[in-house]
Amino acid sequence: xxxxxxxxxxxxxxxxxxxxxxxxxxxxxxxxxxxxxxxxxxxxxxxxxxxxxxxxxxxxxxxxxxxxxxxxxxxxxxxxxxxxxxxxxxxxxxxxxxxxxxxxxxxxxxxxxxxxxxxxxxxxxxxxxxxxxxxxxxxxxxxxxxxxxxxxxxxxxxxxxxxxxxxxxxxxxxxxxxxxxxxxxxxxxxxxxxxxxxxxxxxxxxxxxxxxxxxxxxxxxxxxxxxxxxxxxxxxxxxxxxxxxxxxxxxxxxxxxxxxxxxxxxxxxxxxxxxxxxxxxxxxxxxxxxxxxxxxxxxxxxxxxxxxxxxxxxxxxxxxxxxxxxxxxxxxxxxx
Amino acid sequence: xxxxxxxxxxxxxxxxxxxxxxxxxxxxxxxxxxxxxxxxxxxxxxxxxxxxxxxxxxxxxxxxxxxxxxxxxxxxxxxxxxxxxxxxxxxxxxxxxxxxxxxxxxxxxxxxxxxxxxxxxxxxxxxxxxxxxxxxxxxxxxxxxxxxxxxxxxxxxxxxxxxxxxxxxxxxxxxxxxxxxxxxxxxxxxxxxxxxxxxxxxxxxxxxxxxxxxx
Numbered sequence: 001x002x003x004x005x006x007x008x009x010x011x012x013x014x015x016x017x018x019x020x021x022x023x024x025x026x027x028x029x030x031x032x033x034x035x036x037x038x039x040x041x042x043x044x045x046x047x048x049x050x051x052x053x054x055x056x057x058x059x060x061x062x063x064x065x066x067x068x069x070x071x072x073x074x075x076x077x078x079x080x081x082x083x084x085x086x087x088x089x090x091x092x093x094x095x096x097x098x099x100x101x102x103x104x105x106x107x108x109x110x111x112x113x114x115x116x117x118x119x120x121x122x123x124x125x126x127x128x129x130x131x132x133x134x135x136x137x138x139x140x141x142x143x144x145x146x147x148x149x150x151x152x153x154x155x156x157x158x159x160x161x162x163x164x165x166x167x168x169x170x171x172x173x174x175x176x177x178x179x180x181x182x183x184x185x186x187x188x189x190x191x192x193x194x195x196x197x198x199x200x201x202x203x204x205x206x207x208x209x210x211x212x213x214x215x216x217x218x219x220x221x222x223x224x225x226x227x228x229x230x231x232x233x234x235x236x237x238x239x240x241x242x243x244x245x246x247x248x249x250x251x252x253x254x255x256x257x258x259x260x261x262x263x264x265x266x267x268x269x270x271x272x273x274x275x276x277x278x279x280x281x282x283x284x285x286x287x288x289x290x291x292x293x294x295x296x297x298x299x300x301x302x303x304x305x306x307x308x309x310x311x312x313x314x315x316x317x318x319x320x321x322x323x324x325x326x327x328x329x330x331x332x333x334x335x336x
Numbered sequence: 337x338x339x340x341x342x343x344x345x346x347x348x349x350x351x352x353x354x355x356x357x358x359x360x361x362x363x364x365x366x367x368x369x370x371x372x373x374x375x376x377x378x379x380x381x382x383x384x385x386x387x388x389x390x391x392x393x394x395x396x397x398x399x400x401x402x403x404x405x406x407x408x409x410x411x412x413x414x415x416x417x418x419x420x421x422x423x424x425x426x427x428x429x430x431x432x433x434x435x436x437x438x439x440x441x442x443x444x445x446x447x448x449x450x451x452x453x454x455x456x457x458x459x460x461x462x463x464x465x466x467x468x469x470x471x472x473x474x475x476x477x478x479x480x481x482x483x484x485x486x487x488x489x490x491x492x493x494x495x496x497x498x499x500x501x502x503x504x505x506x507x508x509x510x511x512x513x514x515x516x517x518x519x520x521x522x523x524x525x526x527x528x529x530x531x532x533x534x535x536x537x538x539x540x541x542x543x544x545x546x547x548x549x550x551x
Contacts, residue, residue: 113527117526117530138513138517139512
């Protein structure tokens with residue numbers, strides 16, 4: 001009897017009735033997977049140091065997550081992959097030569113202070129990995145800007161320090177860049193495959209684009225933020241980037257160098273810290289692009305992607321509130 | 337906030353303790369954050385400003401409490417401001433005359449004591465409603481709490497940012513450069529506030545500090 005009764009039971013539940021198979025943790029691990037090509041290129045160019053630095057960041061992030069959740073008496077959610085992803089992103093944003101304590105402290109700032117102290121996953125205002133990097137860059141400016149030439153570590157060449165393409169561009173201009181890399185085509189090719197100095201994971205544009213394409217295909221990210229971000233940087237650096245007047249800049253160099261690709265596809269699109277409205281995402285992307293171009297062309301730092309995204313993170317609630325679509329049938333509130 | 341004390345029921349020690357800990361200007365009331373970040377990049381500066389604030393706060397509280405019956409409620413704030421700026425001017429002149437070196441470094445902030453929210457807050461919340469002696473203890477407690485907070489914050493900032501304490505080298509390096517910058521000040525204030533909240537909740541069964549900030 002009991003069984004028969006159970007079959008007839010009417011299930012009453014609130015919407016949504018159709019649930020996706022997706023979960024936070026699945027998304028986190030998939031995004032981590034999409035960074036694999038970039039990580040592989042980092043290992044290829046910078047050798048075992050790449051694995052070492054990234055591993056330190058991951059361990060630091062996981063430990064910070066566990067530590068704060070333990071202290072606060074919250075459920076331990078180390079396995080959901082969000083701290084792991086933060087660690088990987090942070091590692092890919094570090095130069096290969098950093099001493100061991102920088103990844104550890106930076107990942108503590110990223111996960112414990114930027115994420116957990118603001119309430120944990122979903123409540124953080126700023127992108128944790130970028131905040132960790134910003135802290136490290138301000139605290140240890142020299143160690144964080146000592147770049148090594150990629151030596152294809154397994155070929156047994158000695159590493160030498162050098163400036164990043166953007167650093168050269170800022171200090172000496174395009175002619176010096178062409179002097180270092182050869183002609184224009186060689187320069188573009190080398191930037192595209194990533195044979196240049198820079199943070200571990202930001203150098204190889206191709207590898208990053210493969211990961212981004214995978215995320216786009218899985219629909220984990222939409223094109224709105226990255227495309228508006230990149231287009232704004234391209235446009236502004238083309239117009240204002242040249243020394244000989246308007247419209248003489250080289251947008252391709254700007255698009256392919258620095259942390260732009262990593263930032264635009266993987267950091268700016270972080271669900272928690274970017275607007276959820278599509279219109280808002282375009283505004284967010286344009287803002288990021290404008291600030292990046294402004295910092296690259298006019299400010300003291302050669303690279304501005306990190307600060308641009310962090311600054312725009314502050315505006316996310318404002319953008320969301322002002323651009324959210326009107327609920328169908330709802331009236332506009334009077335007096336607003 | 338009700339600060340009208342029942343006559344003679346609360347001891348002066350109690351007033352002092354309340355003002356130092358329970359109503360700590362920076363970690364509890366979250367006011368006067370400006371100086372707590374601006375001058376705390378070295379212990380010496382934090383301490384000197386704290387001392388100046390102790391003097392001004394006590395004298396302002398005593399003055400306000402002494403003449404509280406003659407102050408018309410409608411114009412009390414301008415009158416408090418006049419009293420505060422009078423005492424600040426005295427401190428400013430004394431420091432300029434007898435402590436030139438220190439005055440060069442924190443002179444600007446001495447003048448800004450006029451605008452410290454903490455001083456006006458104690459005058460308004462406590463001194464204007466109480467007798468002279470309790471007001472004196474309240475001012476002393478409040479400003480000692482402020483002094484303690486400044487010294488605590490600057491201790492961490494100087495040690496971590498410069499590797500020194502009171503100018504003496506402790507670590508021959510600059511472990512966390514960010515700490516001497518304003519960013520580091522915000523970080524240290526926030527983390528210490530969290531730490532004191534944690535202690536309060538964990539060991540004293542309190543609810544932790546809440547509330548909005550001020551200058």
